[in-house]
Amino acid sequence: xxMESNEFTSVLDEIRALKKNASHLKIEIQSATASFLxxxxxxxxxxxxxxxxxxxxxYPSHSLLVNIMWVPPGLQKKLQKMLDKAxxxxxPLSQMEAVVQRLVTFIDTNLFVPCWKELRKVVDLxxxxxxxxxxxxxxxxxxxxxxxxxxxxxxxxITIHPLYPTTxxxxxxxxxxxxxxxxxxxxxxxxxxxxxxxxxxRRMQDGxxxxxxxxxxxxxxxxxDMGETEQQTNVLISKNTLKExxxxxxxxxxxxxxxxxxxxxxxxxxxVKTHSSKERKDARRTIGKLTKEERAKDVEWxxxxxxxxxxxxxxxxxxxxxxxxxxSLVTFLETKIQRLPDELxxxxxxxSLPSNPDTLKxxxxxxxxxxxxxxxxxxxxxxxxxxxxxxxxxxxxxxxxEPPFGAACPTADCGRRVYHPEWPAEIKELERAWxxxxxxxxxxxxxxxxx
Numbered sequence: 001x002x003m004e005s006n007e008f009t010s011v012l013d014e015i016r017a018l019k020k021n022a023s024h025l026k027i028e029i030q031s032a033t034a035s036f037l038x039x040x041x042x043x044x045x046x047x048x049x050x051x052x053x054x055x056x057x058x059y060p061s062h063s064l065l066v067n068i069m070w071v072p073p074g075l076q077k078k079l080q081k082m083l084d085k086a087x088x089x090x091x092p093l094s095q096m097e098a099v100v101q102r103l104v105t106f107i108d109t110n111l112f113v114p115c116w117k118e119l120r121k122v123v124d125l126x127x128x129x130x131x132x133x134x135x136x137x138x139x140x141x142x143x144x145x146x147x148x149x150x151x152x153x154x155x156x157x158i159t160i161h162p163l164y165p166t167t168x169x170x171x172x173x174x175x176x177x178x179x180x181x182x183x184x185x186x187x188x189x190x191x192x193x194x195x196x197x198x199x200x201x202r203r204m205q206d207g208x209x210x211x212x213x214x215x216x217x218x219x220x221x222x223x224x225d226m227g228e229t230e231q232q233t234n235v236l237i238s239k240n241t242l243k244e245x246x247x248x249x250x251x252x253x254x255x256x257x258x259x260x261x262x263x264x265x266x267x268x269x270x271x272v273k274t275h276s277s278k279e280r281k282d283a284r285r286t287i288g289k290l291t292k293e294e295r296a297k298d299v300e301w302x303x304x305x306x307x308x309x310x311x312x313x314x315x316x317x318x319x320x321x322x323x324x325x326x327x328s329l330v331t332f333l334e335t336k337i338q339r340l341p342d343e344l345x346x347x348x349x350x351x352s353l354p355s356n357p358d359t360l361k362x363x364x365x366x367x368x369x370x371x372x373x374x375x376x377x378x379x380x381x382x383x384x385x386x387x388x389x390x391x392x393x394x395x396x397x398x399x400x401x402e403p404p405f406g407a408a409c410p411t412a413d414c415g416r417r418v419y420h421p422e423w424p425a426e427i428k429e430l431e432r433a434w435x436x437x438x439x440x441x442x443x444x445x446x447x448x449x450x451x
Contacts, residue, residue: 011055014096021097025104037096040070043107044163046114049079051103053096063087064095068103075116079106111141114164118327119143125334132338145330147338151357154190154337155181158329166205166322173202176325184357185337186364192384193337195219200332204323213323214332220386223425255290258283340390343382346411347395352382385409387416396420401437405430 015032022029022039030038035055042048050069056062066083068076086102087095112119119136122143126134131148141160146153159177161167167175178201180194199217204210261283264274273280343352354360366377379394387409391399399407400423408415424430 010094011059011096014094018097018100025100027100027104039100041104041107044114046165047107049103049107051100053099060090060094061092063091064099066099071113072117072120074120075113079103082106110138111160111162111164112136112138115160115324115326118324121327122330125330129338145333147333149338149341150355152184152341152353154183154185154333156194156333157181158326160326164326165324173198173205175205175322176201176329178329184361185340186361188364189340189382189384192219193340196336197329197332201325201329204325204328207321207323209323210328213328218386218388220384220420222386222419251290251294255287258287258290262287336388343390345382345392345395346389346409346414347391347399350392352390352392354380383420383422386419387411387414389414389418391418397423401430401434403431403434405434 011034015037018037019029019032025041027039027041030040032038037053037055038050040048040050049071052067052069054065054067056065063084064087066080066087068079068083071079083099083102087099090098107113123134126132126145126147129148133144133146133148135144136142141162141164143158143160144155145158146155157179159179161171161175161177163175165175167173178194178198180190183190185193196217196219199219200210200213203213203217208216261275262280266272266274275283341351341353341355344350345352354363360382363377363381366374379392379397381393382390383393383396384390385396389409389411396418399418400420406417406427409418419425424433
């Protein structure tokens with residue numbers, strides 16, 4: 001019995017020492033007995049952990065048992081294994097504070113904690129490809145990606161912000177900071193896709209769902225006549241608002257009548273006023289008084305409106321439930337960049353990009369001084385439309401400038417209207433251009449028949 005009491009005293013001594021150090025460790029002890037200790041630690045709302053340490057009867061000769069909560073299963077297993085090993089190495093000495101400190105240090109220094117589940121899926125996605133690679137540095141929150149497909153490659157760094165999935169206001173939009181390192185895609189294609197990837201992250205940090213953010217991040221925006229229909233705002237008009245509107249109408253009518261009193265002349269003689277000098281003077285005074293009263297009301301309304309808006313405390317940035325962005329970002333890079341060499345032109349059904357990157361580069365930067373050669377190079381360039389599909393320039397030109405106009409993209413599972421800013425968005429304008437082209441061709445044919 002005495003030995004058992006001494007063991008409990010030892011555990012309680014450790015608990016008392018830990019409680020004194022709790023503020024330094026920034027942990028919150030929820031319950032503590034001679035049998036177990038439960039505490040929580042939070043670095044950020046998305047990087048927090050709850051742990052229970054259970055003390056065996058022969059503690060500290062036998063190492064304590066650790067149970068981890070509030071983290072994904074994979075991370076939970078990793079932490080419990082790490083902490084069990086740390087406790088076993090310290091037995092038969094005290095283990096409690098050292099295990100707590102080890103857990104706090106892990107949460108503090110591993111920037112992948114808030115995106116652990118996403119990261120696991122990212123690794124599976126990249127390792128599925130035999131040629132692409134991924135490397136990670138957990139203390140820097142750095143992910144190094146090299147996406148390879150045939151002869152094409154795209155290397156980049158992704159840095160996870162310590163406050164992920166959000167950031168400070170000054171760093172807004174960089175929850176996953178993407179930096180392209182090296183690629184053999186032409187600058188025009190690389191810039192188009194890298195900028196969309198960054199915009200995708202920013203919009204998701206604003207709280208936009210991934211699918212919607214992907215659509216809105218498209219650098220090729222649709223013309224106004226084919227944009228998504230915005231939800232109409234229902235304006236509720238109260239009884240007070242109706243009274244104010246009625247008062248404004250009555251005031252305007254009264255001012256109009258008073259101006260007539262001041263300006264009206266007798267029929268047939270524009271120099272003679274209808275009303276007397278006193279009546280006109282009284283009318284002008286009344287107009288001035290009404291105008292002054294209305295101006296005072298407007299000033300008061302503006303003050304009340306400013307005070308009302310200040311109550312909302314609207315920030316300079318949209319912080320409506322930031323969405324996790326890592327998996328969406330890497331999925332975009334993998335589907336839109338790595339798989340780009342497999343894209344088929346919807347018209348000719350051939351590869352949109354040449355198999356040799358040097359050939360593709362030459363299409364964007366032809367060295368020939370021959371104007372016709374440069375024109376032919378442009379016709380072979382891959383062009384990305386609003387729908388996201390890649391066409392050869394010549395194929396797209398034919399599709400856009402010949403009937404039927406305004407047709408949907410023929411790519412399977414696409415079906416969206418084809419649009420690119422280098423061609424008119426108005427269908428009528430395309431029809432007029434086609435008609436003029438046909439008329440010119442008829443004139444040429446008629447002239448040829450004369451000779």
